[in-house]
Amino acid sequence: MSENKQIQNAIVIGAGIGGLAAACALRKQGIDVQVYEKAKQLLPVGAGLTLFPNGLNTLEAITPGIVKTLIHAGSPINQVNLQKSSGEMVFQQPQKLLEKYGQPMLNIRWSRLQEILASFLPADIIHLNHRCMDFKQHKNSVQVEFANEKTLQTDLLIGCDGINSVVRKTLVKDGLPSYAGRLSWRAVIKFKDEQLPPNEAFTIISNMGKMFSIFDVGGGYIFWSAAMLSEDDSLSPTQEVKSRVLKEFSGWTEPVEAIIQATPAEKIVERPICDRLPLQSWSRGRVTLLGDAAHPMISTLGQGANTAFEDGWELANFLSHSDNLETALTKYDESRIERTQIIQARSAFIANRYYDDSEFRNKVMQQREMNESEFEDWLYQYNPHVFTSKK
Ligand SMILES: Cc1cc2nc3c(=O)[nH]c(=O)nc-3n(C[C@H](O)[C@H](O)[C@H](O)COP(=O)(O)OP(=O)(O)OC[C@H]3O[C@@H](n4cnc5c(N)ncnc54)[C@H](O)[C@@H]3O)c2cc1C
Structure with a gap:
């Protein structure tokens, strides 16, 4: 059972590999999670x-x-x-x-990875044919709305719905990729x-x-x-x-x-x-983002899914080991945004991608200064450390 009494259940939108890995991580921390996917079948x-x-x-x-x-x-x-x-x-x-x-x-x-991740979850927590349309935040819950007119309440909504994320659209309103x-x-x-x-x-x-x-x-x-x-x-x-x-x-x-x-x-x-350009914050109230919904990147380094797994691990652990939801999501943002921005910038640099945004463009230029072997050590030595209580 999660130590964080504010979070006993969560809804994950999207049964892609980020959403499924996050669901496995949340269950490991005792959080009751349900996954909603718009596709009728996992094809x-x-x-x-x-x-x-x-x-x-x-x-x-x-x-x-x-x-x-x-x-x-x-x-x-x-x-x-x-x-x-x-x-x-x-x-x-x-x-x-x-x-x-x-x-x-x-x-x-991709499909074998998705099948294997899904096999580690009870089949009845993955709900296909559920297209999330929107959500509304309340003080003690989030109301999630689906295309079939179903609405559900949850303690926490996690948008794992990819680069065209509907959750991000309502949460951040930053337009199209x-x-x-x-x-x-x-x-x-x-x-x-x-x-x-x-x-x-x-x-x-x-x-x-x-x-x-x-x-x-x-x-x-x-x-x-x-x-x-x-x-x-x-x-x-x-x-x-x-x-x-x-x-x-x-x-x-x-x-x-x-x-x-x-x-x-x-x-x-x-x-x-x-x-998309990196965000300063992925979380507001009881809603957060993960994987491509949070940090879509060019695939030059092959890190989109790899970093989504890191997101899921850290989110579940911060939720479980923080006193309250606000602290957990603040820690999640602080820990993940810096790392994924560096990887986004490096991926963009390799792809000779040009950005109008000068802040991110500077970050991309800084990546020229880190040589490949230093970068690989930093990237691949990521340590999914075991969190201790109330970290
Ligand atoms: C050509 C290419 C090569 C790549 N190679 C690599 C690689 O080698 N290594 C690597 O780590 N990454 C790679 N990536 C990136 C990787 O595929 C993505 O980063 C990863 O799939 C992101 O996972 P996700 O779960 O966040 O999003 P997605 O995989 O996009 O999954 C999102 C899920 O949400 C569902 N969904 C969307 N909207 C809704 C809605 N409104 N309601 C309900 N469900 C919804 C979708 O149907 C989907 O199942 C590559 C990408 C491309 C394009």
Whole structure:
């Protein structure tokens, strides 16, 4: 049972990987949590993810034993390869994260990760087909409103509803995400090719700002992801998506073209890459944000989900070990905003992202001063420490 008497129950909006991990962390602290998801079914979203030591150590703290299951379901990466679109190899780098930070670089299908996280929760706390529309704060509760006209009361509302968060819209009112100047395409398919040894990741680049990445995600599947600079963020008509990717990446070293050809057109997801400027505060009253709803970032460092796990761990622990809700949420904001801003800034810096906001632009520029190895130590040595009472 949570020590914080003001919080006995919570509602999580969104059964993405951030919401599910947060629900596991809250239950571990004795908080009665219910998860509401707008989708009618948890379907594969055609994506793969890379989990890093900070994310894996956090998941292990939340649900001991989970990393073994994830490694079995995914593919620990032993080598990363960088190639030019002509086929020329730029480098082949053995992956040393396991030796340095105690956990591997692990690639996994997004849907397997979601299934595994959901398997650690009672099925009856995940409510599908519940689209959150709005909320109203009262002194001792929050009233959450859904599209099916259902309303529910809770002690705490946690918006884990992604980059287009409805909870953030009401809480912060900061408008739509901003386009980062890149279009992306991605898919997960079964694919085998002798040029793609197991447990390796490939990034192939051109000098025109295009990139094609191929990841072994385990079980005979690969995740491919392509991106290119584009001033125009408009999407192709559905029936033209595959031919567009084929055209943009035509003539690239194999197996790029073979992979696109082998991907059923309906499995290719086309998206503009977007982010938002960091917030000064994620919490007001009895409502807070987590994961992409709080800190959507460009995926150059692969840290969106990894940092969402950190958010969930810390939020649950601050809630459980603080005297009251206000203190818990203040500590959560103080602890998380600084760290995630640095990661947002570093991700933006790698992507050569330009911002009008001078405060954040300065933070992005400061990131040039931290070298890669210092940054990796700071990032991957994240310690999901055990909180003591009334911390
Ligand atoms: C191409 C690409 C590659 C990436 N690679 C990596 C990587 O390698 N490693 C990494 O850590 N991160 C990566 N990321 C980022 C990562 O996918 C996100 O950071 C992560 O999915 C965020 O999780 P989330 O739960 O906060 O949000 P989401 O995954 O967006 O989940 C939000 C959930 O909320 C639901 N929802 C939305 N609105 C409502 C509503 N109104 N009511 C109810 N439910 C709602 C949605 O249906 C969804 O299930 C990548 C992203 C992209 C685009």
